[in-house]
Amino acid sequence: MTASDSATPSLADLDHRHVWHPFTPMLQWRQQPQLVIDRAHGPYLFDTDGRRYIDGVSSLWCNVHGHRVPQIDQAIRDQLDHVAHTTLLGLASPPSIQLAATLARITPGDLNKVFYSDAGATAVEVALKMAVGYWHHCGQPRKNKFVAFQGAYHGDTTGSMSIGYCDLFHRLFGPMIFPVHFVPAPDASHPPTSFTPPPTQTSTTTTHNHSYTWPSEDIALTDALAQYCLDQLEDHLRQHAHETAAVVIEPVMQGAAGMICQPPGFVRRVAQLARQYDVLLIADEVAVGFGRTGKMFACQHDQDDTFQSPDIMCLAKGITGGYLPLAATITTDRIEQAFCGTIDQRRTLYHGHTYTGNALACAAALASLDLFDTNHLLDHIDRSAAIIADRLNALRDPDRYPYVVDVRQRGLMVGIELAQDRQSRQPFDPAARTAANLCLAMRPKGLIIRPLGDVLILMPIPAMPQDVLNTMLDTVIDALSGPLTF
């Protein structure tokens, strides 16, 4: 027996005894053998038995350049030679200053002031407090409510749960969260029952195997649905703008909702309504930022003369290339100025975390941002996104892939929705955990991906070499052609 043979069972056993995993049914977890990831390199993860897997979830949507990237490793080592962490409460640090200046340069519009924290959820909490504080300091304290989109996910702290309410996850915590008004998101696969689809809808008609139109790409349907959602938003703002601090959106793609994509121009039109009714726009770019959708920031897809940037942008996940926990809430000078005054005016933003602006994390982030330029990463992402779109065209064939009912893609974020059959779109019995079992079945083939409900999520590492990407797609497409019974 080798050292690693003996290490695996004992680590798995200790895990079962002591670790409470996030979003994990623990009873079932403890009944199964577990994969213990011991090391990684480039796009690959290796378990304690030395088996290799493609990291098809970008280590929960955060890894950007791959694992053990020499430049990021070195930047962290160099920073360690200075100091690992010092506080930003009352002190400054070189990497946090340099990173803030870089973020101000690369984010769109006049976003210029960076408030650090350490997770996507905390970036969102900060944004909510900024919005409410801003209106308070502007003499409009009644503007303290939020509008969000149904299905949105913004994290698991109390405020972020409130604006991303999900019955399955949050019902238990109802008494802890504050009321938020939700408007529908343009989810063409599951439109609200009150929405009447346009007569030209083609989404469920099969023409030819390879010209099948997924619901999410049916232009007549998505345009009409987007207009319906915007009308709902406007109806609400017309009546409630006087008590609304901000509209919060995951721009371009609602990730955790199952990759629900918005048609081009949707973010801009939401921004226009926010401006028209004098409420702030908060863009949660935690998942979509740093190249995932093909632009550095997702809002940039909708940039034009009338829309430059949201008022507040939340960043996390990919900010350090997926190396260390760091988040940033970035806003305009105008909003930050509202928090400046004499001491007795008490305008300070009373919020902070111990590891805010951690020096190692900021150093990793600076190195990661350099690599975007050095490696022309956005161009690589464009090419990879085209490969994905091209390869997933195969899934349009209803005879070979009868369980695939929608494929949604923006850049490198992909959701493949499964159901019992394409015609009825009847969901699988949730107890069957069809997509979860399908993902488990891909592990022996060397691929790790995670579903969201019955949506397979593909989230390749942005810098993933294209031969590895093709292997990942081969594995997924092949698995989808089998009978989905486990």
Ligand SMILES: Cc1ncc(COP(=O)(O)O)c(C=O)c1O
């Ligand atoms: C859009 C969005 N916002 C916020 C979060 C929360 O980020 P974190 O898990 O770092 O708190 C997530 C996590 O998936 C997310 O997708």
